[in-house]
Amino acid sequence: CGGDDDGCYGPIDKVEHVRLVKRIQPGAPDAPYGPKGPLEWGQINFMHTTDTHGWLAGHLKEENYGADWGDFATFTRRMRQKADNLGVDFLLVDTGDLHDGAGLSDATTIDGTKSMPIFSEVEYDLLTIGNHELYVTEVAKQMFNEYAKKWGDRYLTSNVKVYNDATKQYEHVGATHRYFITKQGIRIMAFGVLFDFTGNSNASQVIKAKDMVKETWFQDAIHTDKPVDLFVLLGHNPVRQTDYANTFTTVWNEIRAVHKNTPITIFGGHSHIRDFAVYDQASVGIEAGRYCETLGWVSQSGFSKCNSGYHGAKKPDGKKLTRKATDNSTAPWAYSRRYLDWNRNTFMYHTSSNKNFDSQTGLEITQEITTARKDMNLGEVYGCAPETYCISCVPFDDPKNIFPGVIKPAVNAIVLNEARKDKARMIIGNTGAIRFDLYKGPFTYDDNFVVSPFRDVFRYIPDVPFDKASQVLAKLNKGTVAKREFASMPIARDDCVDPLIGALTLRDMHQERGIVRRQETITPGYATTDDWGTDGDDTEHTGIPNYSIPSYWESRAGFPTGSDPEKVDLIFFDFIEKYVLQDLGSGFTSDMVSCYINCTFTSQDFMLPYAKLMWQDNIDNCPISA
Numbered sequence: 191c192g193g194d195d196d197g198c199y200g201p202i203d204k205v206e207h208v209r210l211v212k213r214i215q216p217g218a219p220d221a222p223y224g225p226k227g228p229l230e231w232g233q234i235n236f237m238h239t240t241d242t243h244g245w246l247a248g249h250l251k252e253e254n255y256g257a258d259w260g261d262f263a264t265f266t267r268r269m270r271q272k273a274d275n276l277g278v279d280f281l282l283v284d285t286g287d288l289h290d291g292a293g294l295s296d297a298t299t300i301d302g303t304k305s306m307p308i309f310s311e312v313e314y315d316l317l318t319i320g321n322h323e324l325y326v327t328e329v330a331k332q333m334f335n336e337y338a339k340k341w342g343d344r345y346l347t348s349n350v351k352v353y354n355d356a357t358k359q360y361e362h363v364g365a366t367h368r369y370f371i372t373k374q375g376i377r378i379m380a381f382g383v384l385f386d387f388t389g390n391s392n393a394s395q396v397i398k399a400k401d402m403v404k405e406t407w408f409q410d411a412i413h414t415d416k417p418v419d420l421f422v423l424l425g426h427n428p429v430r431q432t433d434y435a436n437t438f439t440t441v442w443n444e445i446r447a448v449h450k451n452t453p454i455t456i457f458g459g460h461s462h463i464r465d466f467a468v469y470d471q472a473s474v475g476i477e478a479g480r481y482c483e484t485l486g487w488v489s490q491s492g493f494s495k496c497n498s499g500y501h502g503a504k505k506p507d508g509k510k511l512t513r514k515a516t517d518n519s520t521a522p523w524a525y526s527r528r529y530l531d532w533n534r535n536t537f538m539y540h541t542s543s544n545k546n547f548d549s550q551t552g553l554e555i556t557q558e559i560t561t562a563r564k565d566m567n568l569g570e571v572y573g574c575a576p577e578t579y580c581i582s583c584v585p586f587d588d589p590k591n592i593f594p595g596v597i598k599p600a601v602n603a604i605v606l607n608e609a610r611k612d613k614a615r616m617i618i619g620n621t622g623a624i625r626f627d628l629y630k631g632p633f634t635y636d637d638n639f640v641v642s643p644f645r646d647v648f649r650y651i652p653d654v655p656f657d658k659a660s661q662v663l664a665k666l667n668k669g670t671v672a673k674r675e676f677a678s679m680p681i682a683r684d685d686c687v688d689p690l691i692g693a694l695t696l697r698d699m700h701q702e703r704g705i706v707r708r709q710e711t712i713t714p715g716y717a718t719t720d721d722w723g724t725d726g727d728d729t730e731h732t733g734i735p736n737y738s739i740p741s742y743w744e745s746r747a748g749f750p751t752g753s754d755p756e757k758v759d760l761i762f763f764d765f766i767e768k769y770v771l772q773d774l775g776s777g778f779t780s781d782m783v784s785c786y787i788n789c790t791f792t793s794q795d796f797m798l799p800y801a802k803l804m805w806q807d808n809i810d811n812c813p814i815s816a
């Protein structure tokens with residue numbers, strides 16, 4: 191069993207990047223169980239990506255999400271060509287979070303140095319910014335100085351500014367809005383809004399949506415004299431609006447107050463789910479998941495020469511879109527929506543391209559990824575993980591959950607200051623810092639970033655009375671401090687809120703996320719329920735369990751046997767320092783906090799030594815498949 195062509199997963203080459211996922215040919219006996227039928231094309235058709243987080247190499251261990259950015263580039267080009275042939279419009283949109291999740295984006299000194307040039311080889315029509323472009327000053331500046339320039343008026347950052355070192359002022363990263371006319375004559379006004387994010391470095395400013403809508407440029411844009419056939423609202427926000435997440439509603443209300451009947455089509459993100467929300471009979475919003483697992487599709491018809499400048503095909507593929515946004519809609523607008531699994535079989539199926547799918551550009555991008563991965567040693571194997579450990583497919587206290595199974599033993603073993611090794615210690619982290627499941631088999635340099643991508647420094651307060659330290663976890667998870675601070679965040683349930691953002695847990699409410707290894711029959715995967723029901727997934731899957739997890743975890747080491755220590759070293763990520771201090775209460779201040787090992791030892795640095803320490807069995811013969 192080895193190599194690409196024999197139907198088995200090969201072992202990961204120790205230093206070389208080899209493609210673990212076979213390049214599937216349609217019709218092959220093990221081709222995935224595929225799409226349920228052709229996409230429904232409308233007069234205007236959108237493909238949507240969001241929260242790609244650097245996964246441009248595709249999911250090397252999950253065949254169902256195995257396409258890479260080169261395959262995606264080919265797919266988008268073919269879809270654009272198909273739209274031209276049908277005489278309809280096609281727009282490709284992205285709604286941000288381009289870093290933090292994979293080695294390709296995060297193993298460079300400045301995130302994105304290698305991944306961003308590859309990302310931007312795909313020709314997007316509209317893009318907006320995510321919170322992950324704003325945590326780190328150098329990344330925010332990279333977006334401002336390089337990609338905003340490159341993408342020009344296609345990059346919409348209506349409420350985000352970055353400090354310009356040259357002018358010494360905060361300036362919009364990209365354009366505030368864009369008015370343009372599509373190939374087929376649809377006159378579009380587009381905006382790009384980020385949720386009320388407060389975790390940005392001081393290199394940027396995020397203007398709250400409620401303030402942004404009062405700004406002159408926004409009011410001028412919605413009161414423009416130019417004809418607008420369609421508003422397109424991009425945003426790094428969940429499309430499902432709640433009291434805590436209402437950026438879209440805020441902007442939507444302003445537009446609707448002026449344009450009673452004009453369609454508003456929305457593209458969201460940030461909560462990492464597949465979702466589709468109906469706002470009214472002329473407005474719908476889609477969210478296309480995360481991590482290059484999902485490609486969102488929305489098509490829309492109803493344009494005529496009476497209500498728009500549209501001059502393309504009336505019935506793009508001989509059929510007409512028939513589904514209205516609401517059951518009782520009297521508006522002309524009809525829509526379709528679909529969530530596509532990110533694999534070559536899906537891409538080939540929807541372009542009817544069979545063996546001729548690959549394009550020169552796509553193959554070149556794939557080659558660039560392979561070269562970059564090789565240069566960065568991303569395929570280097572550090573250990574052979576004995577089991578698969580997941581974040582939420584089993585309960586939080588199950589031995590196969592990644593927190594008790596890997597994270598806690600790993601920090602206990604590795605996060606140790608030699609000078610204080612005799613002290614009892616408690617380590618606290620936010621569960622949101624652990625980003626992906628860990629698979630049985632080779633644990634590579636890349637997997638380190640996949641599981642724990644952030645550079646959050648381990649900080650500590652020495653000699654904290656145990657009775658104080660032992661209360662912190664419960665208080666953090668209760669989240670009173672965090673809820674006050676992040677009241678505008680999309681919170682799903684009290685018991686599973688990530689108070690720093692909160693949104694990840696919304697997934698619990700909507701869908702079950704699946705792990706897919708091979709697909710010969712219907713397999714576990716996304717089984718989505720949205721405002722239109724359960725027929726949105728392009729490839730049908732059975733769901734898998736998705737347990738809610740608390741927002742924080744704690745691990746204890748060096749405790750005396752059979753009793754509690756009097757004092758402990760309380761260790762935590764700098765990312766949550768503010769909340770730990772608040773929950774410790776009076777008497778604890780920031781000047782008591784210092785770096786635990788050193789100020790460069792971060793959450794990127796404990797998994798690889800752990801793999802080297804604990805997972806050396808079968809290292810030279812480490813199979814990927816379970």
Ligand SMILES: O=c1ccn([C@@H]2O[C@H](COP(=O)(O)O)[C@@H](O)[C@H]2O)c(=O)[nH]1
Nearest residue numbers: 321460622623644646688690691692765
């Ligand atoms: O330095 C960091 C930055 C972020 N996090 C975690 O990430 C989420 C936000 O991720 P999205 O993809 O925008 O949903 C944040 O809530 C933290 O849980 C981190 O741990 N460290």
Ligand SMILES: [Zn+2]
Nearest residue numbers: 241287460462
């Ligand atoms: Zn994200």
Ligand SMILES: [Zn+2]
Nearest residue numbers: 287320321460
């Ligand atoms: Zn986000």
